[in-house]
Amino acid sequence: MMKFIFIDFQTNELINLILQNKVPVILVFLFIILHFVSYMKKSLIDSISALKIRYWIVFLIIIIGSIFYPYDANSDDFIYFRF
Numbered sequence: 001m002m003k004f005i006f007i008d009f010q011t012n013e014l015i016n017l018i019l020q021n022k023v024p025v026i027l028v029f030l031f032i033i034l035h036f037v038s039y040m041k042k043s044l045i046d047s048i049s050a051l052k053i054r055y056w057i058v059f060l061i062i063i064i065g066s067i068f069y070p071y072d073a074n075s076d077d078f079i080y081f082r083f
Contacts, residue, residue: 027066 018025038044051059 023069 048059
C-alpha cells in the first residue's frame with residue numbers, strides 16, 4: 001500500500017469521513033462557491049455594504065445560526081478536557 005503526503009488515493013475511509021461530517025463539508029463547499037461568486041462579481045462587496053440595517057441583522061443571524069447549528073454542547077468528546 002502506497003501512501004502519499006498530499007494526495008491520498010485510498011478513498012474508502014474518506015467517503016465514510018465525509019458522510020459522518022455532512023454539515024461541515026456542506027459549509028466548506030458553500031464557502032468556496034461564495035468566494036468564487038464574490039471574486040467574479042466585483043461590485044458584490046459594495047452592494048452588501050450598502051444594505052439597510054434590517055438586512056444586516058438577518059445576514060448576521062444567518063451567519064451566527066450556521067455557526068451554532070452544528071454545536072451540540074457536549075464537551076465529553078473534546079479530548080483536552082480529559083487531561
